[in-house]
Amino acid sequence: xxxxxxxxxxxxxxxxxxxxxxxxxxxxxxxxxxxxxxxxxxxxxxxxxxxxxxxxxxxxxxxxxxxxxxxxxxxxxxxxxxxxxxxxxxxxxxxxxxxxxxxxxxxxxxxxxxxxxxxxxxxxxxxxxxxxxxxxxxxxxxxxxxxxxxxxxxxxxxxxxxxxxxxxxxxxxxxxxxxxxxxxxxxxxxxxxxxxxxxxxxxxxxxxxxxxxxxxxxxxxxxxxxxxxxxxxxxxxxxxxxxxxxxxxxxxxxxxxxxxxxxxxxxxxxxxxxxxxxxxxxxxxxxxxxxxxxxxxxxxxxxxxxxxxxxxxxxxxxxxxxxxxxxxxxxxxxxxxxxxxxxxxxxxxxxxxxxxxxxxxxxxxxxxxxxxxxxxxxxxxxxxxxxxxxxxxxxxxxxxxxxxxxxxxxxxxxxxxxxxxxxxxxxxxxxxxxxxxxxxxxxxxxxxxxxxxxx
Amino acid sequence: xxxxxxxxxxxxxxxxxxxxxxxxxxxxxxxxxxxxxxxxxxxxxxxxxxxxxxxxxxxxxxxxxxxxxxxxxxxxxxxxxxxxxxxxxxxxxxxxxxxxxxxxxxxxxxxxxxxxxxxxxxxxxxxxxxxxxxxxxxxxxxxxxxxxxxxxxxxxxxxxxxxxxxxxxxxxxxxxxxxxxxxxxxxxxxxxxxxxxxxxxxxxxxxxxxxxxxxxxxxxxxxxxxxxxxxxxxxxxxxxxxxxxxxxxxxxxxxxxxxxxxxxxxxxxxxxxxxxxxxxxxxxxxxxxxxxxxxxxxxxxxxxxxxxxxxxxxxxxxxxxxxxxxxxxxxxxxxxxxx
Numbered sequence: 001x002x003x004x005x006x007x008x009x010x011x012x013x014x015x016x017x018x019x020x021x022x023x024x025x026x027x028x029x030x031x032x033x034x035x036x037x038x039x040x041x042x043x044x045x046x047x048x049x050x051x052x053x054x055x056x057x058x059x060x061x062x063x064x065x066x067x068x069x070x071x072x073x074x075x076x077x078x079x080x081x082x083x084x085x086x087x088x089x090x091x092x093x094x095x096x097x098x099x100x101x102x103x104x105x106x107x108x109x110x111x112x113x114x115x116x117x118x119x120x121x122x123x124x125x126x127x128x129x130x131x132x133x134x135x136x137x138x139x140x141x142x143x144x145x146x147x148x149x150x151x152x153x154x155x156x157x158x159x160x161x162x163x164x165x166x167x168x169x170x171x172x173x174x175x176x177x178x179x180x181x182x183x184x185x186x187x188x189x190x191x192x193x194x195x196x197x198x199x200x201x202x203x204x205x206x207x208x209x210x211x212x213x214x215x216x217x218x219x220x221x222x223x224x225x226x227x228x229x230x231x232x233x234x235x236x237x238x239x240x241x242x243x244x245x246x247x248x249x250x251x252x253x254x255x256x257x258x259x260x261x262x263x264x265x266x267x268x269x270x271x272x273x274x275x276x277x278x279x280x281x282x283x284x285x286x287x288x289x290x291x292x293x294x295x296x297x298x299x300x301x302x303x304x305x306x307x308x309x310x311x312x313x314x315x316x317x318x319x320x321x322x323x324x325x326x327x328x329x330x331x332x333x334x335x336x337x338x339x340x341x342x343x344x345x346x347x348x349x350x351x352x353x354x355x356x357x358x359x360x361x362x363x364x365x366x367x368x369x370x371x372x373x374x375x376x377x378x379x380x381x382x383x384x385x386x387x388x389x390x391x392x393x394x395x396x397x398x399x400x401x402x403x404x405x406x407x408x409x410x411x412x413x414x415x416x417x418x419x420x421x422x423x424x425x426x427x428x429x430x431x432x433x434x435x436x437x438x439x440x441x442x443x444x445x446x447x448x449x450x451x452x453x454x455x
Numbered sequence: 456x457x458x459x460x461x462x463x464x465x466x467x468x469x470x471x472x473x474x475x476x477x478x479x480x481x482x483x484x485x486x487x488x489x490x491x492x493x494x495x496x497x498x499x500x501x502x503x504x505x506x507x508x509x510x511x512x513x514x515x516x517x518x519x520x521x522x523x524x525x526x527x528x529x530x531x532x533x534x535x536x537x538x539x540x541x542x543x544x545x546x547x548x549x550x551x552x553x554x555x556x557x558x559x560x561x562x563x564x565x566x567x568x569x570x571x572x573x574x575x576x577x578x579x580x581x582x583x584x585x586x587x588x589x590x591x592x593x594x595x596x597x598x599x600x601x602x603x604x605x606x607x608x609x610x611x612x613x614x615x616x617x618x619x620x621x622x623x624x625x626x627x628x629x630x631x632x633x634x635x636x637x638x639x640x641x642x643x644x645x646x647x648x649x650x651x652x653x654x655x656x657x658x659x660x661x662x663x664x665x666x667x668x669x670x671x672x673x674x675x676x677x678x679x680x681x682x683x684x685x686x687x688x689x690x691x692x693x694x695x696x697x698x699x700x701x702x703x704x705x706x707x708x709x710x711x712x713x714x715x716x717x718x719x720x721x722x723x724x725x726x727x728x729x730x731x732x733x734x735x736x737x738x739x740x741x742x743x744x745x746x747x748x749x750x751x752x753x754x755x756x757x758x759x760x761x762x763x764x765x766x767x768x769x770x771x772x773x774x775x776x777x778x779x780x781x782x783x784x785x786x787x788x789x790x791x792x793x794x
């Protein structure tokens with residue numbers, strides 16, 4: 001063996017070995033390259049997500065805390081001058097009484113609450129700080145008037161008393177206190193007058209203006225008259241109604257048509273056409289569904305504008321193909337042996353499908369439905385075309401009432417002219433929407449895991 | 456596997472849905488109880504504030520719903536006809552056009568009550584960190600118009616237009632054709648500039664033809680214009696005075712004919728580029744949609760549009776009290792623009 005490598009066979013062997021070794025290094029290098037590339041792209045994707053989330057969180061989270069002041073408001077009887085609550089007379093009809101009652105309430109709205117607010121603010125401010133009423137009022141959110149009114153309407157015995165009330169700082173004051181406005185800008189470039197700015201600084205140092213968690217972001221509806229109190233409740237409920245409509249309409253229709261197409265329909269030209277159409281529908285841009293919705297649901301069926309019902313129906317059209325396609329592929333993944341076994345022991349086709357095939361596909365159908373609904377939740381474009389981009393200051397009581405939706409609320413706040421305040425609010429709304437989406441996706445994963453374990 | 460809960464549920468749901476569809480039909484055909492408003496994005500902030508306060512003062516009525524879509528878009532919806540699925544009020548930052556009155560009438564909307572709510576200025580503004588601009592209509596026309604006097608080369612820099620202006624690339628963001636602001640900009644700035652530069656109006660709207668290379672039309676709202684300014688610092692954008700007021704810390708406003716736009720200079724008429732703001736009420740819906748007349752009267756009250764009122768604080772320039780009183784009287788007397 002130690003003979004010189006003159007043996008032709010040994011020579012050929014060593015040549016082959018060298019060749020194999022060369023190709024092996026080449027293949028190893030190719031693999032290393034591919035791995036590195038894959039790693040880089042995964043890291044890049046992760047980096048983008050991190051940048052996105054970092055950006056959204058850093059900009060949005062400050063909006064969850066807002067400045068407010070607990071003020072001792074004196075309900076001075078000289079200012080709050082309202083008659084006694086009307087009592088229904090014996091000869092007074094219900095309608096007349098209602099009118100009288102509403103008139104009485106309107107008297108409360110007319111009270112000059114601003115006087116009480118500016119007095120209370122000056123009381124709370126450190127001694128020696130003075131400002132005219134306009135400057136003082138610009139510190140407190142303009143919705144404070146109605147907070148005081150509602151307090152007295154609920155309990156008229158408050159008149160004459162002094163009670164602590166938490167009132168929100170105005171949007172401009174909040175910006176100033178949070179340091180979002182450039183302090184070096186001259187007076188004519190500032191939103192707030194100099195006395196107002198000094199008052200805010202004095203009150204924050206003294207501690208009477210404090211930052212607290214903005215629960216009203218979740219409990220209030222959108223507001224333009226008092227921007228500091230604008231919240232997401234209306235949009236949230238609107239989105240909720242739309243989701244309900246989408247679930248109630250698209251899941252039964254989508255799943256049953258998928259079952260029919262996959263298990264019962266004969267294979268012919270007609271079902272082929274349907275199949276191609278469904279696949280095409282899945283690729284139609286969502287704005288087209290919005291146009292269709294406006295033409296069909298609003299102009300033809302005369303359903304109301306800006307209603308979550310219409311929004312839900314439009315989003316249903318969009319979600320249907322997703323659910324049908326996913327359900328069909330789930331059905332197709334069921335081994336034929338299961339079907340044959342069921343048929344073999346005498347089950348009818350319907351029994352075979354509903355008792356044996358369908359239960360196996362629940363995890364798939366469920367995941368597809370939840371993902372479809374989550375996608376619909378974030379959809380904005382079609383909603384703009386059915387009038388859901390309107391400013392609505394109500395929480396809708398039924399899906400037929402006008403309402404906003406979460407993604408549209410983001411769009412609206414993004415367009416608000418008070419940029420300094422609403423930019424953060426916009427990102428806060430995005431955080432809420434993302435949180436909702438992530439929980440829906442988590443629910444999908446959890447349900448799939450649970451059902452898969454059962455099956 | 457016996458009875459299948461999810462199957463039963465889906466059957467139930469399908470049934471409920473069918474039943475729901477039967478109920479929804481007649482309900483939707485019934486009259487609406489909420490006032491529906493759409494139109495100009497300039498009027499939108501004012502209308503929204505008025506709507507909200509209206510809801511506070513009149514708890515017996517629903518808070519009106521205010522949509523946008525530009526003056527033209529709002530008017531198109533307004534003229535679609537009469538009935539619960541058409542809007543009651545169109546906000547507009549320009550007077551209604553004859554063509555729109557015709558379109559309205561063709562669809563049965565013949566009682567259109569015009570409500571003039573006050574004034575707004577149109578300002579040109581650039582980024583705060585850029586140079587200041589002192590413009591005249593003729594400068595703006597020369598900078599962006601397609602038709603210039605023979606022999607004049609299209610300017611690239613503002614200093615080419617007028618040596619006193621900064622040597623900055625010309626780039627303007629102006630409102631798209633769906634905005635009422637565009638028309639005021641054309642009428643007050645471009646036509647005036649055309650008159651000065653070309654010595655008179657040109658045929659076939661030649662004064663209004665703009666260059667493609669340095670003018671961007673913004674179809675969205677002023678936030679989009681602001682975003683343009685941030686993307687390209689050389690841009691000069693067209694804004695409403697009320698928008699500028701809220702963003703004074705980022706925008707530098709240009710003077711026009713030496714006048715700085717402000718509440719005072721617009722109200723006094725010194726600042727030329729201003730326009731009245733309107734909304735139009737569908738007469739046929741009065742008494743049908745609850746609160747429509749009350750909303751209009753409330754909007755015109757001193758507390759809202761008057762001097763020192765709620766809307767002045769939001770940037771609306773109040774009209775003289777006598778003018779507002781006349782508008783209210785016309786409304787109550789049922790004066791329609793389509794007569």
